[in-house]
Amino acid sequence: MTNEQIRSLLEKQKSFFKTGATIPVPFRIAQLKKLYAVVKKYENEICAALTADLGKSAYEGFMCEVGMVLSEISYMLGHVKRFAKRKTVWTPLAQFASRSFKQPVPYGNTLIMSPWNYPFLLTMGPLVDAIAAGNTAIVKPSAYSGATSAIIEKLLTEAFPPEYVAVVTGGRAENAALLEQKFDLIFFTGSGNVGKEVLRRAAEHLTPAILELGGKSSCIVDATADLKLAAKRIVFGKYLNCGQTCVAPDYILCERSVKDTFVAEVVKQIKIQYGENPLANKDYGKIINRKHFDRLVGLIDKTKVVAGGNADPDACRIAPTVMDNVTETDAVMGEEIFGPIMPVLTFDRFDSVVDDLKNKDKPLALYIFSNDKKRIDRVMTELSYGGGCINDVVIHLATSEMGFGGIGESGMGSYHGKTGFDAFTHYKSVVDKKTWIDLPMRYQPYKSKLYEKLLHLFLK
Numbered sequence: 001m002t003n004e005q006i007r008s009l010l011e012k013q014k015s016f017f018k019t020g021a022t023i024p025v026p027f028r029i030a031q032l033k034k035l036y037a038v039v040k041k042y043e044n045e046i047c048a049a050l051t052a053d054l055g056k057s058a059y060e061g062f063m064c065e066v067g068m069v070l071s072e073i074s075y076m077l078g079h080v081k082r083f084a085k086r087k088t089v090w091t092p093l094a095q096f097a098s099r100s101f102k103q104p105v106p107y108g109n110t111l112i113m114s115p116w117n118y119p120f121l122l123t124m125g126p127l128v129d130a131i132a133a134g135n136t137a138i139v140k141p142s143a144y145s146g147a148t149s150a151i152i153e154k155l156l157t158e159a160f161p162p163e164y165v166a167v168v169t170g171g172r173a174e175n176a177a178l179l180e181q182k183f184d185l186i187f188f189t190g191s192g193n194v195g196k197e198v199l200r201r202a203a204e205h206l207t208p209a210i211l212e213l214g215g216k217s218s219c220i221v222d223a224t225a226d227l228k229l230a231a232k233r234i235v236f237g238k239y240l241n242c243g244q245t246c247v248a249p250d251y252i253l254c255e256r257s258v259k260d261t262f263v264a265e266v267v268k269q270i271k272i273q274y275g276e277n278p279l280a281n282k283d284y285g286k287i288i289n290r291k292h293f294d295r296l297v298g299l300i301d302k303t304k305v306v307a308g309g310n311a312d313p314d315a316c317r318i319a320p321t322v323m324d325n326v327t328e329t330d331a332v333m334g335e336e337i338f339g340p341i342m343p344v345l346t347f348d349r350f351d352s353v354v355d356d357l358k359n360k361d362k363p364l365a366l367y368i369f370s371n372d373k374k375r376i377d378r379v380m381t382e383l384s385y386g387g388g389c390i391n392d393v394v395i396h397l398a399t400s401e402m403g404f405g406g407i408g409e410s411g412m413g414s415y416h417g418k419t420g421f422d423a424f425t426h427y428k429s430v431v432d433k434k435t436w437i438d439l440p441m442r443y444q445p446y447k448s449k450l451y452e453k454l455l456h457l458f459l460k
Helices: 003-018 025-041 043-054 058-083 121-132 146-159 172-179 192-204 227-243 256-274 290-297 350-358 373-382 417-423 450-459
Strands: 087-089 098-106 109-113 136-140 165-167 185-189 209-212 218-221 251-255 305-307 321-323 341-347 365-369 387-390 425-433
Touching: 003 109, 003 136, 003 172, 025 043, 025 058, 025 121, 025 146, 043 058, 043 146, 058 121, 058 227, 058 417, 109 121, 109 172, 121 136, 121 146, 121 185, 121 417, 136 172, 146 165, 172 192, 185 192, 192 209, 218 227, 227 256, 227 341, 227 365, 251 256, 256 305, 256 321, 256 341, 341 350, 350 373, 365 373, 417 425
Parallel strands: 109 136, 109 185, 136 165, 185 209, 218 251, 218 365, 251 341, 321 341, 365 387
Antiparallel strands: 087 098, 098 425, 305 321
16 A cells, blocks of 8 residues: 555544444444454464464464454453443542543544464454444554465455455555554554554654563473473463464573473473474474574574474474573573574572562563462562463463553553453543532632531541
């Protein structure tokens, strides 16, 4: 699309939103039902596109993307009526007689920019929340995941008119053209570097932005953990989608006394879950493109590899890899990995782990495997991160009952379920003042003591 076409598309959406058509709850419900139906209709094609882009099996494509989108739609269908109601709140006696309430209203015209690693889920999930909240949306999927972007465009074009929900495909030129426009809200998922540029461009229009970024999400394994179960769950979460998951455990911090046992269990689990030759496993994914493949291969130190390390450049596949005896100075610790490489670092003192993590950037996720309640409580209360799990990984993002998002360097704002509805909603604070009485205490001349008496009455 050209800049002029994008500008014209947004103007049509602005005009449509001004009609008020998106605001009634029955309209929102009807659109969510349309979206559910069209996702079900094209379910096989969506999974095939995910296989083409990322090598995902149909099972993984449904489990991690299509099924989660359908679940979010179902959740909103069951709750949007309640979410959209105005909420009456307590009114101070000094404002007698009146009623105070918070009125949920949509932001208006929204832009949703999504990444390539979970291209269907991270496009459609925010869109579900935007529709439920009563907005219009322009969706910009990633150019890297071209097959999924094409099916997204196909199903959304079939379900909705462009003045309501539209898809803009393309690359950097289209991204830049979109960010030149004035939206009412921008929702971006991607890297921190691109997120900074999105925020800069949004600031030019004073447009609020929700940024879902990433970072080096640590995973602590201490001596009290169930090492076999920890290894099983960590291997699942680390190598899911070939490691291209924003909340995957980026690296392991393992207590020295159990490190060798833990690493041995991880190696066993890789064989159990992916087979003796993971590169021959048809259900194991691939790296999105050669650029990212080459970057990841460059992070592997062959002298520290205890499992995997082999790769297929033609297929852009890297075997699940474990690197032992890693230090903070290794290349693999210098950036977010975003691939199937698991560095294992060791610690002797838990206090030092907590202190060190306090000095690092705030990650999108953090995990601890332990049965020591005091240690778990310290991680929960003292460390700052987007979200996480105790004795598991990744699964905290799979519920609509909890918001998902980052903090600091890993993002701002969150979504999913009610939190997602709130993300795309402005709550207007309104006082409905009655006219049958008008207390004189606020007017000059200021002689009345009634205000002070009412305040003291409230304080009691």
